[in-house]
Structure formats: C-alpha cells, structure tokens
Amino acid sequence: MPASVTILLKTAIGRQSCLLCYQSSDELLCPWCQQDLCLFNLQACSYNLLLWPKIRQGLGEIRYQRLLACGEYQWPLDKLIKGLKFSRSPRNARALADLFYEHVLTHYRPWPQAIIPVPLHPSRYRTRHYNQTMEMAKRLHQRSGLPLAEVCKRHKATQAQTELTGAQRRRNLRQAFILTRPVPVQRVAILDDIITTGTTINSLCDVLLQHYPDLQIEIWTIAVSPLHQ
Ligand SMILES: [Zn+2]
Incomplete structure (x- = not known):
C-alpha cells in the first residue's frame, strides 16, 4: 500500500x-x-478502470467516460462499506473517503468540477435517517475543496438492488431519478459507495445527459463488485 x-x-x-x-x-x-x-493499480490503467477489460466487461453498456475505484468489493473494503451503510458509522465514512482521496485523487488531474452524490429515495432516508454516500461526499468535499452538487433526487421508491436480478434492476431503476436543479459545470463526478451492475449509475447518467448531452461524467466509487467479473 x-x-x-x-x-x-x-x-x-x-x-x-x-x-x-x-x-x-x-x-x-x-x-x-x-x-x-488490496487496492487497484490505477496508474497501470491510466486512472480509468474502463480501460481494464476485467472491469469493463462486467459493466455492460456505459454512459460515462471514466470509472475510478479503490478496489474490489472484498475483504476488507466490504466490511468497511457494510459498516458505513448499516451501522451508520461516521468513522467508516471518513476512512473510506480518505482512502479514495489518497489512493485516487491525489494522483489524478484534472478533477471534475463538482461531485454529485447518488441520492437516496426520501422514504428510505426517512427510515434510515442516513445517506452513506452523502457522508463520504462531505468528507471528500472537505479534503478536495470540490463543491457538492445535489442536482437530482429519486422519485420512485426502488427495491434494494442487491435483492434483484440484472433485468429486475433495470426495470426497478428506469426513470428512478429526476433533475431538480441546473448543473452549473461541464464535468462532474457521480459518487457511490459500490458499483455492482452499474444500472443505478446509468440511470442517473441518463437523466443528466437528457438535459445536458455534452456533460462529461466520471464515476467515483469505493469498490466494484467481483460478481460481474
Ligand atoms: Zn486492524
């Protein structure tokens, strides 16, 4: 390391x-x-995991230009992410955001101009009172100085993605997001804790690109799931 x-x-x-x-x-x-x-060697893929066939093949269709992650969803990143999501531990949010900042962002330029955290549906937020991605986003904002752009929200309660097959995921997520504010920049990073099939991210990208066809999007995530590799 x-x-x-x-x-x-x-x-x-x-x-x-x-x-x-x-x-x-x-x-x-x-x-x-x-x-x-076990962190990815991002230098070897020019700081874009889409250039790594093992990762690219698991994602199907993509709507973005770049993917950056710390490592695969396996020990110990999986335990840290589960702790972030289900135990609402601010220490986990800080550790994971700091890890992303140090392993990825300090070595990579130019950065996008704003971070869009993947929004949680309001009903799920009311249940959990916690959006793990937002907690990491706040820490990344502190470290990088990049503004957070809360420009989208979910308008449909989506079933937990981990319980669904690929086809069910796509149905579940169709038009799951709506744009609520203008996007004031040309390059954005969408932040999520883990990428599985990429359908959540694609759904969010679709909405952004409908309104801003020339928007450049990269995806920042802590881990990618080995289920699709
Ligand atoms: Zn230890």
Whole structure:
C-alpha cells in the first residue's frame, strides 16, 4: 500500500480501536489491517478502470467516460462499506473517503468540477435517517475543496438492488431519478459507495445527459463488485 495512504488514515484524535479488528490503534485502520487492503493499480490503467477489460466487461453498456475505484468489493473494503451503510458509522465514512482521496485523487488531474452524490429515495432516508454516500461526499468535499452538487433526487421508491436480478434492476431503476436543479459545470463526478451492475449509475447518467448531452461524467466509487467479473 502506498505510504501516503498510511499517513492519511492516521487521525489526530489519539488512540482508538481499528475499524476492522478492534485492536487499539492510533489510526482508523491499524497497520496490520492496512496491509490487507488490496487496492487497484490505477496508474497501470491510466486512472480509468474502463480501460481494464476485467472491469469493463462486467459493466455492460456505459454512459460515462471514466470509472475510478479503490478496489474490489472484498475483504476488507466490504466490511468497511457494510459498516458505513448499516451501522451508520461516521468513522467508516471518513476512512473510506480518505482512502479514495489518497489512493485516487491525489494522483489524478484534472478533477471534475463538482461531485454529485447518488441520492437516496426520501422514504428510505426517512427510515434510515442516513445517506452513506452523502457522508463520504462531505468528507471528500472537505479534503478536495470540490463543491457538492445535489442536482437530482429519486422519485420512485426502488427495491434494494442487491435483492434483484440484472433485468429486475433495470426495470426497478428506469426513470428512478429526476433533475431538480441546473448543473452549473461541464464535468462532474457521480459518487457511490459500490458499483455492482452499474444500472443505478446509468440511470442517473441518463437523466443528466437528457438535459445536458455534452456533460462529461466520471464515476467515483469505493469498490466494484467481483460478481460481474
Ligand atoms: Zn486492524
């Protein structure tokens, strides 16, 4: 793992427990668990995972120009993402956003001009009172200075994607988003915690491109699922 990632995951708060093994640690992830992070070599694919056949083949049709992720959805990223989603842990949001910032953004330019976090449907937000993607987006905004653009919302309650087949996912997500505000820039990054089939992202891209056909879109995500590779 790059030294910069190790440095970044340190906190100034003092000793706490590692998010993965719960041992006392000065860092959000202890040095042993940091060794377990199998991160993508993004330099080898020119900072675009769409150029890596293994990843590209699993995504089917795409509506965006670039895909960036830290690694595959496997230990230990899967545990950190589950903790973010289901335990609503702000420490997980911080660790994952910092990991993305250090492993991806510090090495890659030019950045898009704004970050669009994938919105949660209001009914799901009312149940959870938490949007894990927004928590990571806020941290990335802090680190990068890039503005957050909340320009879309979901207008249909969608069934949890993980429970559905590919065809069901596409039906479930058809026209799931609507544009609520103008997009004030030419290049945007859509942020999600994990990319599975890419149908959620494509649905969001469709809405943006309907209104802004020349918009350049890249996808930022913590992990891509190995289910489709
Ligand atoms: Zn640990």
